[in-house]
Amino acid sequence: MNPRNTVDSGQAAGKIDRCRMVELPEHSDPRGLLTVVEGGKDVDFDIKRAYFIHHVPENVARGAHGHRRLRQLIIAMHGSFEVIVDDGFEKERFVLDHPSRGLYVVPMIWRDMVNFTPDAVGLWLVSEPYDESEYYRDYAEFLRDARASR
Numbered sequence: 001m002n003p004r005n006t007v008d009s010g011q012a013a014g015k016i017d018r019c020r021m022v023e024l025p026e027h028s029d030p031r032g033l034l035t036v037v038e039g040g041k042d043v044d045f046d047i048k049r050a051y052f053i054h055h056v057p058e059n060v061a062r063g064a065h066g067h068r069r070l071r072q073l074i075i076a077m078h079g080s081f082e083v084i085v086d087d088g089f090e091k092e093r094f095v096l097d098h099p100s101r102g103l104y105v106v107p108m109i110w111r112d113m114v115n116f117t118p119d120a121v122g123l124w125l126v127s128e129p130y131d132e133s134e135y136y137r138d139y140a141e142f143l144r145d146a147r148a149s150r
């Protein structure tokens with residue numbers, strides 16, 4: 001279930017509708033499963049960087065930022081966690097709990113990651129090298145630009 005929290009229902013469909021779960025191709029045989037992510041095919045960007053988050057303490061939230069240009073695919077490789085995406089008008093919560101399903105996130109989305117299980121390992125595949133100047137860390141600044149850019 002993806003409960004949707006409508007912040008401003010008077011607005012036309014926005015960037016949040018472009019954030020979606022992606023089913024990744026699986027190769028199954030008696031030896032197990034092999035899941036593939038190919039840049040430009042399974043995601044619409046070249047994968048320039050990968051990082052993973054793990055050993056998140058109980059009741060700790062991560063994220064609390066947005067990106068100006070970066071696109072990404074977020075995958076729970078093990079365990080589970082939730083990602084709340086927010087385009088400045090609407091919020092949507094996605095549960096990530098399977099290594100063959102990823103959450104695709106477009107630019108100009110604020111995200112919070114919550115409810116990590118103790119065994120959770122999250123993988124981020126992203127379209128840009130690390131560049132702190134490309135982040136929004138201030139929600140008010142993000143909201144101003146996100147609302148102006150629709």
Ligand code: TYD
Nearest residue numbers: 049050051053061062063064065113129130
């Ligand atoms: P941060 O953005 O706070 O993590 P989260 O995704 O949970 O919001 O990043 C934590 C630290 O790691 C911060 O000091 C920046 C650094 N970092 C890098 O050096 N390279 C990277 O690719 C990323 C994503 C973070």
